[in-house]
Amino acid sequence: MNKELRRVSVVALMMFLALFVSTSVIQVFAVDELRADGRNSRTLFESYSAERGPILVAGTPIAESVPVDDQYEYLRTYSQPELYAAITGYFTLNQGNTGIEGELNDYLTGSANEQFLDQLGALVTGQSPRGAAVELTIDPVVQQAAWDALGEQQGSVVAIEPATGRILALVSKPTYDPNRLAAHDTQAVLQAYEELINNPDDPLVNRAISGDLYFPGSVFKVLMTAAALDSATFTPDDTFPNPPRLELPQSSSVISNSEGGACGGGETVTIATALQLSCNIPFAQLGLALGEQTIGEYATAFGFGASVDVPMPATPSRYPEGMDDAQLMLSSFGQYDVRVTPLQIAMISAAIANGGNLMQPTLVDRIIAPDLSIVQDDEPVLFSQPISRETAATMTQLMVGGVANGAASNARIDGVDVAGKTGTAENGGDAPYTLWFTGFAPAEDPQVAIAVVVEDGGGFGQTAFGNRVAAPIAKQVLEAVLNR
């Protein structure tokens, strides 16, 4: 009997050993993974009761934790809630966090690895750890100008400093009041959340970097032209046949230029003229000549297909693959299935403005610990070099011409050379157009690159162009930068 007993004892010991191992795995080795799970409300509770660090714009808090007398101890408060909602995101008890609040949660709560020593100190002194402050790159004047310029329109404005990638303004409308979601009355928060999520205008969607993405329309011609010139296949003076109407291959569809008629009158038209007057037919032919692969390579270099972290991950913009000739021609003036974020369009202008060097766009200037030591200082980072300095210079000339003499005339600023391109994207059928402007200023020493998108035809259905609605908005934002 003792032999059997010994074996049973060994089995019992093994069973206990399995439990020692399983508990160790959960409580030591899998801790990081389990704590990072979005469904882990304990992590959230913890972050909620910590004194969360503020989010700063030019040294002024736009989001901070204010002491209150309830179980959570602090209430997250937004001083200019709607102006900055697309950037800060919201901080809730039970609906997760978005924006900077979500992306930099570890720093704001003080639980990031870089703050380990502070946590250790807090453990010894018994104080609850305080989170770090996040200083944004946003310029409050530019942000306000972009907010005001967009007015009641639905859409977005993104302004980037080309030399550094710093985002100076990021606006998305319609928006929401994050204070409503940060409240401690979970019932009220849930109701507010339901209301926002069911709103057909999608106020919770940050249109600058995510959402359903837009057809770029003619702003895509900037990328097309840059690809044509940089690949050394074409010069600005190369010409294409200039018919008023063009039937697409293997299709009965017919495309025309947006103004109707031919592009500038002649038998042929140069690439320069086609860009400045924003004609579709020459670009359709250019696309066919360049080919999907070349255009795709340039799109990728400009950031298409990549999730750009600002630090919130932007939805990758899309250049289609495997198109037939008709689709390739349509995509060459920003239709068919080309889809972009305003951030992506601003990045194209920023790359041209910065001599072909595309800097990683970011919203974070630096992260400062409670003791004022710098936890993280964001130096400019090169994202890619999509085009050469020469191509950038030529593109700048062409885009300045587009504003001075071409289709983007409403972005003109007295005494300053503005480079720009408008766009008017069709959304199929009777749907109102999407109106665009992108560009930078001053052309000789660019301080700011911009993308403006206005949804719903700016209220004019299918009758307005980008120059009428989007260009004036961009002009006001550019002026705000130039006047600082």
Add this chain to the structure above:
Amino acid sequence: MPATDDQTQPIGAAASPAAPVDPRPTFTQSIAITIRQPAKLRNLELFLLLVAIGISATAIVLVQLGVDGAVDLGVLAQAGALGTLALGMHVTLRVVARDADPFILPIATILNGIGIAMIYRIDLDRGLTGWESQGIRQMVWTGIAMIIALVVVIAIRNHRVLARYRYVAMLVGIVLLLLPMLPGIGLTLNGARLWIQLGAFTFQPGEIAKIALAVFFAGYLVTARDSLSLVGRRILGLQLPRGRDLGPILIVWVAAMGVLIFQRDLGTSLLYFGLFVVMIYVSTGRLSWVLIGLGLFLGGAAIASRTLTYVEGRFAAWLDSFDPAVYDAEGGSYQLVQGLFGMADGGLVGRGLGQGSPTITPLAESDYIIASLGEELGLVGLFAILGLYLLFVARGFRIGFNGTDDFGRLLAVGLSFVIVLQIFVVVGGVTRVIPLTGLTTPFLAAGGSSLVANWIIAALLLRLSDEVRHQPRLVVDE
């Protein structure tokens, strides 16, 4: 004989009045008189018991400070009454079982105390007071369970008597098992039909049934072991039993499967079956029984996992816990995953008593008390608790190794293995070693029936261990 702590010195103390009837009285008594020193054991027990009571009281105070920031003396007084009861049990042991194992009572006491502290802590979080409070009820049940244990130790002076009532025990066990199936008093909680309800009083008779069945198995196997182990054909190196000897194991298998299907409880079914297989293996030494038993159970479980949706759901929750579909499903892995989150939050040293959020996990005070303790006491605390269980079980197995009569040895092993199986099934289920099933964590989890049953197990082990010490050290094992 091994076991160095059993070495005793001659002091000339008289044999206990509870000395069993021994076929060779003069020989054994003469030796016993010269080599025993029981007082030392009881003093060790008293010291450990005071430590256990002290730790439990500290835990309750910490819980109050952690949750409410103030000390409630009323609750502490009630806990003090239970401590006194534990001390009363110790005093009783000094009289009726002087040689009983000194570790069993302190371990049961401290586990029970920590359990009360955690259950009470969850009540505080939920704002429950009075009879609504599970902690208060747990304290009352602890009192009842300790008194019953006391009665068991006093009433059963010679455990061999139990062997005589083995068929009565079987009948009692089966009746208790079937009781929840009776219409009118049967009650279904959390999907399992394991309870009976009489007025405001609910009880899980299956908890007591496992003890009755352990008694039956031990009594039956001691008499039937020869026919089970020696007769039969040898095929492929395995001694297969005769067809007629398969009868009892088939009956137990049917009973276990019946529990699985009709009472919808995988854990209890596993418990009964595992208990029987281990006891039959220990008594006959035939591996074939283990293989047949395991085969039958795994076969049954495999079929059940395909055909019974709740078993199927448990397997899905175990294998794909983090799959959003499983997580959100009715009866899915939500509870399991929340328990894991809680334990991860506790980490190595825990959040501190009263400082975590164990109430997020459903059933944090009963099925998930281990996760709650892991959250607040950390891995260190869980290791300590598992270590206590391991020691408890080792003391039980020690009776199996050193006991003088096969019935007592077999019963001790069976009862100890019941504890092992419960720990493994519950903690293993919570930590994803095996699919989650609903067994109670002995002494810790909220639930009166389980407390009573486990305190009876502790009492029986105390009684059995007393017999071990009573025998002269010269007895030679087979």
